[in-house]
């Protein structure tokens with residue numbers, strides 16, 4: 001069946017019914033109805049201008065903190081790649097494209113002797129995703145180094161917002177509906193010898209390696225830490241460490257991480273998460289909230305919770 005594209009004249013890669021599972025850390029999920037990988041800012045602006053107002057719009061980063069449901073993503077899905085991955089030194093900070101990987105940003109900052117970026121070495125996402133999630137670790141987070149963010153709005157207009165406009169909090173930033181982060185400026189805390197910064201990065205990475213299933217098909221922390229509590233402790237106390245549902249499992253190593261042991265689909269991962277939420281609620285009376293973003297549609301025949 002031929003599908004008529006609502007888009008024309010774009011220079012980047014546009015594909016209908018594009019598979020996405022291989023791009024996600026969990027290796028699950030259905031296709032994008034339309035997947036667009038823009039060449040540059042102008043190309044992305046044109047796609048946004050052509051995108052019908054009623055068409056759903058999704059932005060993907062490195063897909064390290066999300067479950068794409070098995071029915072896939074309706075409408076337009078945007079994935080930023082090479083044209084948005086530059087990292088440039090700007091006096092006492094860095095100007096970074098949204099597709100740059102957090103670890104590359106940490107390494108560049110370390111080589112330039114800039115402090116405050118070390119925690120990024122342990123987070124396996126892109127800078128766009130880090131802003132959206134206010135990613136953080138080891139006492140640092142993006143909010144602590146973010147100077148400004150450049151976005152394209154849903155209608156393709158470019159705006160520069162100061163960090164204060166994003167009301168950033170624990171794993172949260174407020175962006176205008178449908179905004180695509182394209183570039184940010186990150187401000188160093190100070191200067192230090194590169195080798196000292198590298199030592200801190202190595203020590204953070206070693207501690208990560210010891211405590212998290214980094215080489216598994218996972219999505220990072222599944223649930224947010226409730227006020228005054230740790231999600232992993234509540235999950236452990238409710239007897240969910242190692243809990244399995246098909247090939248979806250709660251990690252034995254870090255029980256706020258879910259794993260796809262091989263053949264799990266997104267429905268099973270989401271169902272396992274809901275089982276954990278129910279058991280934690282029954283055991284401690286605390287309601288866990290998903291940190292992982294769950295995007296898209298379940299398969300029509302599936303019983304996935306919404």
Ligand SMILES: Cc1cc2nc3c(=O)[nH]c(=O)nc-3n(C[C@H](O)[C@H](O)[C@H](O)COP(=O)(O)OP(=O)(O)OC[C@H]3O[C@@H](n4cnc5c(N)ncnc54)[C@H](O)[C@@H]3O)c2cc1C
Nearest residue numbers: 061062063064065125126128129130132135136137181220
């Ligand atoms: C092994 C492992 C360890 C992790 N450890 C940590 C940790 O220590 N601390 C932590 O905070 N997180 C951690 N995470 C979670 C994850 O890496 C972070 O949340 C990361 O910032 C997500 O970035 P991403 O590019 O993968 O975003 P995605 O997962 O692709 O997307 C996450 C959200 O950001 C939005 N988004 C992505 N790019 C853009 C953009 N350009 N413009 C607008 N919106 C965008 C998406 O629409 C989605 O809502 C971990 C994950 C894994 C797999």
